[in-house]
Amino acid sequence: MRDIRPSWGRRLIALLLVGFAAAYMVPLAIVVLNSVRSVEDIIQTSTIGWPRALVLSNFTEAWGHYCIAEVCTGIRPYLWNSLAITVPGTLMSTLLGAVAGYAISLWRFRGDAWIFGLVTLGVFLPEQMKLLPWAIVLRDVGLSNTLTGLVMIHTIQGLSFSTLFCRNYYVAIPQDLIKAARIDGAGFFRTFWRIVLPLSPPILIVTVIWQFTGIYNEFLYGVTFTNGTQQPITAALISLTANVANVPQYGVQSAAVLIAAAPTLLVYLLGGRWFVRGLTAGAVK
Amino acid sequence: MRRISRRAVLAVPVGLLAASRVAHAQTVKPRLTLISQWSTGSDGAAITALGKKFEERGGTWQHSPVPGFTTDMMNKLRAQIMAGDPPACSQLKGPDIAAWSKIAPTVNLDAVITAAGYEKVIAPDLAKIHAPFGHWLAMPLQVYRTNTMFYSKRAMDRAKATKIPTNWAEFNELAENMKAAGIASPFANGGLRFDDGMKFETSLAGINPAVYRAAVMELDAKALQSKEVHDAFVQVRKLANWQDPNVATQHYSVFLPRFIKGDMGILLSGGWAQGVMLNAGYKLDDFILAPGPTENGKPVFILNADAFIFWQRKEADLQAGQMLMADLVMQPAIQTMYSQITGSIPVRTDADLSGPGWSDGQREAAKTLKEAVAVNQVVMSLGHNMAQPNAMTAAMLDAIGEYAHDRTMTPDQGVARLIEAVDSART
């Protein structure tokens, strides 16, 4: 692959790639264009089109002034709420998942296959089904309507993915390394710290990116289990869309979408390279 | 998992009156926790204004708007009730009021209503919805008419039409004239579920409100198989064919510019659409507002109303807040303020709409409501969850929506599907 270069082929390949890339960029381009158009412009022409006049106020409006009922702070506080939920949830579920993956694949214990199977099944459970059970659990542990409650939910659910990713990665680590460490007297934690963790960065980055995106973009629990100004940014975005009695505020909505997507886009831009590297190192088998 | 007995509900008002008197004596600062879906636009502005009035009267206003659709708000309410922490007040409407009042204790409003003499100034049809078991459970907030027709001035001029249609024959003729004049899609409605529901209910109620009542509100099997229901489906097909062929599940506001410009001619919507158009930068003389067509010459009013329900709380400040809120919502000045912001009609039949701040459309709708009450032609909106509980409404809208979006379905098939849906949702 690296040494093949028929030049007609290369030009065709380049053309195909550029074509695909353009197609992939179109949705983002539409949102970017809409974010600099005024609402009247969009309503009166179309949701897809060039700006009649460049309007930058959508961003300031979305960031600091937009009103959700009585609260006119824009989406700024909701962004912090989302980060307050996403960052701890991501860190905890990744770390715990790494330890769990290590325990299941390298340390081994009775019943590890069963537990792993059950945990992995969690990857497939749809969240609509779990809404009411979580409401009951939150009530019983006294965390209803708190950001901590949401972090707990996302950590426990996130464990399914992170354990799956980490375990599949760690099985590639030779057992001899672990055996050698044990013979030298290292216990569970020492082995993890000294041997396993240094080998983990690629998979940890993959897991962090995956979890961050998943928790950040989540809407259903965010709306149901928070109140008012505690809500995450996904909830604030929805309030910008149409309901029965209003015209959708497309311009402000697009600006808000871009602002809201900034953290995840940033994570992908910065971590994207590591993402592939991590997967190259055998993340998912 | 709680079931409450009627006795428990009845026992509340006495205790509550006593509590509120005690609260008064101790001057507890009233507080209200409120859940609604009104987070933006004119709804958001109206509820915010109401909140300010609440605070002016010395209360603490804690409103949690839930973004999204009504279901999201209901989910939040459900989660709160399950957590044992229902809000002091929440938005609720239609048959849902009866259904939800069975899962958690609500405050009985009989004493408050009687003390204010409110029953005399509420339309009897509203009373049935908000006092479903004989005592008042919910406080109506505002009334909308959903069979309102908007006619684009410019489109009318293009079609050289001067007469506003009063029955379906005239309406259909106008639409055909518009098509002949070069307006390819005269009907400016969207394709969302409630929109499809409104097309059907306006057609049927316009044809015969008594049959509407029997078929849609009472689910009478004979009425569902009647000629009138069949004719309503025929009319819905006409309306669907006059819409933009590319309308999928779009909101009607997408077509507003073409409607105003005259490239589309007629919009069927509730009174709120006027506020939407004004907010979008259009003017009152860009369109003409008129009641929906009716076959028997007498006015038909399809009703949609929002209300507040109060959930029982032990805290004295919340109880005081509930009483304050109930009191506020009954007052003429508050209702005027609220309806002027949202474009609805006040609940009080003795409200005076002659002052500034009211549009002609609102005045006309209020007048029509009075007249329709007098001839018993007020019916409940299907598309807006007033005629049936949610499960039945959803089943009926499934059938109606499929029919509206599938040109290959015949009216007979549509009727059959509807009957099938009603039967399966009945069990």
Place this chain on the structure above:
Amino acid sequence: MIGSPTRNDRAPGGMLAWRVLRRLPELVVIWVPLLLCAGQVVVFTIWTTVVSFTPSTLMPVTGWVGMRNYTAMLASRNWHIAFDNLLIFGFGFVVLAIAVGLLLAVLLDQRIRGENVMRTIFLYPMAVSFVVTGTVWSWLLNPGIGVQKLVQGLGWSGFRFDWLVRPDMAIYTIIIAAVWQASGFAMALFTAGLRSVEPDLIKAAQIDGAGPWRTYLRVVLPTLWPIVIAVLVILLQFAIKAFDLVRALTDGGPGLSTQLPTLVVYDFMFQRGLLGRGSAAAVLMLLTLLAVLAPYGLWKHWQTRRAARA
């Protein structure tokens, strides 16, 4: 006993309790999160199954209605359409996403200039929330304002691309939007796989005189087989859980034509206030999933058994 493969590291002559106590931190750290997670999976599934046998409407209540909720759901048009759509969407989406991902990975593997930029461009859709994806694609695919209008405006007036508004074709638009969102992930996984192909294999094939296509087909792609399985799992869970995307793109419409099981569950549970019916739909969905996963699980089990024996 947990984690003690050899005799040598047992505490010399220590009592059982002392040994467990020493291992307590590690036991806690291993078992507590895993039990919480697995517990959540098991308990919530059981809860949903129990509710599916009750007459619950707005709130969960006790009671027993036998199979009534199941028969009602299995008889409903909503479920039939949703189930058929899941098969169409699931199959179409997974196959297309794998194909596009593989194609992009192979193309990018050709050492074109700017491959890092391209890779980021193909990956970023995963960062976008499903609601935004659905909304933007609903504009793009709308014949009146999107692709059809554009192409017709360019002069090709007979061009039609109105799948979004046709009940018989709308489900395919969901495949398009979903592939856009997820194919980047498939591409990333395939890229990783392509990078780990051993150079010796390729050299050997080239020495044998195989041209570039032959080399790919005969040598490289077969080694990607395990990756395909991994991608399948990720894409499958994406397809099953697809909810926000469909709601934003078509809201289950036009009519009922793009209903999917997750939408039916949500619709019946929460919009209609029929928790019993909705839970039955959820259980039916899980059973369908099990029917797909069980063969894979068994095959994996048989595979590891075979490898252990070898």
